[in-house]
Amino acid sequence: MNYSNIALKKDLPDNELVNIKNYIPDEADVGRRVLCLYRVSTDKQVTYNESNQADIPMQRRECRRFLEQQGWILVHEEREDGISGHKVRADKRDSIQIIKELTAMKKFDIFLVFMFDRIGRIADETPFVVEWLAKSGVRVWSTQEGEQRFDNHTDKLMNYIRFWQADGESEKTSIRTKASLGQLVEDGHYKGGTAPFGYKLVKSGRLDKKKNEKKNLAVLEEEAVIVRKIFDLYVRHGYGVHKIANTLIDEGVKTRKGKNFHHSSINGMIRNLTYTGVLRSGESRSEIIEELQIIPPKVFEKAQDIMEKRRTDAANKRTYPMNTESRCLLNGKIYCASCGSRLIVGTNGKYFYENGVKMKSLRYMCYGKTRKQTDCNGQTGYTVKRVDKVIDSVIRYIFENMRSIPKSEVVDSGIAALQQEQESRLKTAQRDYTKIAADLAELKGEVLNAIRGKSKFTPELLNELIAESEKKLREIETIRNTAKRELDECRFRVKEMQSKYDEVISWTQLYDVADMPAKKMIVANLINRIEIDLNYEINIDFNIDLKHFNINIDLAACK
Numbered sequence: 001m002n003y004s005n006i007a008l009k010k011d012l013p014d015n016e017l018v019n020i021k022n023y024i025p026d027e028a029d030v031g032r033r034v035l036c037l038y039r040v041s042t043d044k045q046v047t048y049n050e051s052n053q054a055d056i057p058m059q060r061r062e063c064r065r066f067l068e069q070q071g072w073i074l075v076h077e078e079r080e081d082g083i084s085g086h087k088v089r090a091d092k093r094d095s096i097q098i099i100k101e102l103t104a105m106k107k108f109d110i111f112l113v114f115m116f117d118r119i120g121r122i123a124d125e126t127p128f129v130v131e132w133l134a135k136s137g138v139r140v141w142s143t144q145e146g147e148q149r150f151d152n153h154t155d156k157l158m159n160y161i162r163f164w165q166a167d168g169e170s171e172k173t174s175i176r177t178k179a180s181l182g183q184l185v186e187d188g189h190y191k192g193g194t195a196p197f198g199y200k201l202v203k204s205g206r207l208d209k210k211k212n213e214k215k216n217l218a219v220l221e222e223e224a225v226i227v228r229k230i231f232d233l234y235v236r237h238g239y240g241v242h243k244i245a246n247t248l249i250d251e252g253v254k255t256r257k258g259k260n261f262h263h264s265s266i267n268g269m270i271r272n273l274t275y276t277g278v279l280r281s282g283e284s285r286s287e288i289i290e291e292l293q294i295i296p297p298k299v300f301e302k303a304q305d306i307m308e309k310r311r312t313d314a315a316n317k318r319t320y321p322m323n324t325e326s327r328c329l330l331n332g333k334i335y336c337a338s339c340g341s342r343l344i345v346g347t348n349g350k351y352f353y354e355n356g357v358k359m360k361s362l363r364y365m366c367y368g369k370t371r372k373q374t375d376c377n378g379q380t381g382y383t384v385k386r387v388d389k390v391i392d393s394v395i396r397y398i399f400e401n402m403r404s405i406p407k408s409e410v411v412d413s414g415i416a417a418l419q420q421e422q423e424s425r426l427k428t429a430q431r432d433y434t435k436i437a438a439d440l441a442e443l444k445g446e447v448l449n450a451i452r453g454k455s456k457f458t459p460e461l462l463n464e465l466i467a468e469s470e471k472k473l474r475e476i477e478t479i480r481n482t483a484k485r486e487l488d489e490c491r492f493r494v495k496e497m498q499s500k501y502d503e504v505i506s507w508t509q510l511y512d513v514a515d516m517p518a519k520k521m522i523v524a525n526l527i528n529r530i531e532i533d534l535n536y537e538i539n540i541d542f543n544i545d546l547k548h549f550n551i552n553i554d555l556a557a558c559k
Helices: 001-010 045-049 055-070 094-104 126-135 153-186 221-235 241-250 263-273 297-309 312-317 386-404 407-445 447-452 459-511 516-526
Strands: 033-039 073-080 108-115 138-141 146-148 199-207 213-219 334-336 343-352 356-364 381-383 528-533 535-541
Touching: 033 055, 033 094, 033 535, 055 108, 055 241, 153 213, 221 241, 221 263, 221 297, 221 381, 263 297, 334 343, 356 386, 381 386, 386 459, 386 516, 386 528, 386 535, 407 447, 407 459, 407 516, 447 459, 459 516, 516 528
Parallel strands: 033 073, 033 108, 108 138, 334 528
Antiparallel strands: 138 146, 199 213, 343 356, 356 381, 528 535
16 A cells, blocks of 8 residues: 555645655556646635635545546645745746656656646746647646647637636736725725834724724834834934944844844835835825824835935935945045046055044046046045045035025015016916906806897897907916916925925034034035045035025135
8 A cells, every 4th residue: 555545534734735755556556546736826825715714725625526436546635835826927937847847757647636727827828838738648627617628629728718707807806906905005004914113903893704804003112112213223323224224233133033134124114114104005095094104204215215316316316425434524425527437436555643543545537547547637536535625615605604594585585576576477467367257157148138139239240359359368367377477486496495495404403413424414405516636626506506505605715
């Protein structure tokens, strides 16, 4: 008697499978040897199906019962947990590859599944996997649908139609699931799954179709503190995800599972909209749920902006430093005025002492000239300490002047007068439109009197006056709409300027006490580009318009 029959009588636990390596070959078994495949497409189905039964064990019981009725012998079982037969192609599924290998080795004669869609649901692939098995001498059976044969053209067509229908059902199920989850989050409910770091799951009082209680999210404060620290390091200090992960590791901060934070996890957390209190599923979004908010929306948006601008495709116009590690203030922001090449940081072999510590003397070096990639007439390098001192003086001068300027004066000096002019234009256009519209209505009211001969206007004159008034009304409507649009744009600029003012003022308060990474972030926000030429001639392109702040920079005085 072979091992498999003994195993069946012992009734193996659900987590153990009959394996062909334990099968003792017997010539009498040929033609009756069965390989079974059990598959569920989601992790939830591993536990329960729609009938509240364990799905994998259910498939196994049905397949074993069926093969025993047929007098077959089980020699091997394959199991796939949480594998989508609609999304994952055969060459990516380990079980299908094992089945193909065993087929080529003639290790079994019958391939048995609970239903054919357990093999897969991809219309342009699964039918041909089944046909390949049949052509290889394997009989393909389902406990519910019988044997899939290929005796004629009709059999092949029915095989294709079956999996085409399964593919379509998967697509429809996917659409229904997405719509259902989208509606769930729009109503402010958690769609399910493991709670993101910073949150915990709590009972909601809502029951699903199986009478199981749904869970909602709630802030887990001991983890939320770490989330806030991560965003602070990223946004305010300019740390990258690798440096944040290393910082947390150095401080002994662990994940929920007691492991070290990985940079990819940090990256995912920075992108997670849930921290703003907004739940999402696909394109669906909830309103802001205040009790779930760990990170303010403005901080989150700033983080996304930093992440986007740090991408390689934005490197030519960098707003945020790619590297906050070095002692150089201007990494990625300083260029050679002669050839336009970016300046890189190098050393000249010299040393100096700072607070009793021996340190290397650093230089900003023209990449184009040092690599002989450009015909550069400028200097090869510039002392970092000297250049940074100039820029530091400029920034301190700007901040010192800005602290003394009220916000109202900044806006007034910029575009307040323009806004007042546009408000006046809109008011005049609205008044003219109302008057012309009233005149037009009065003229149209005279039409019936003109027809009856009781009007002071002839019908011909009345038609001319109405046409002229309608033309004027269209013209004034265009003027009114233009004035309204320009006023809205002006108000947006005012709001933007006020927001920028608040941001810059926050920098003025932070700069004096900031560490080098934080200072580099401030500089990167304040300055777009710095060009340096012979004799340390420096030109600065700011990200803000200093004229709005009534500030004039004398770079010579800052040297």
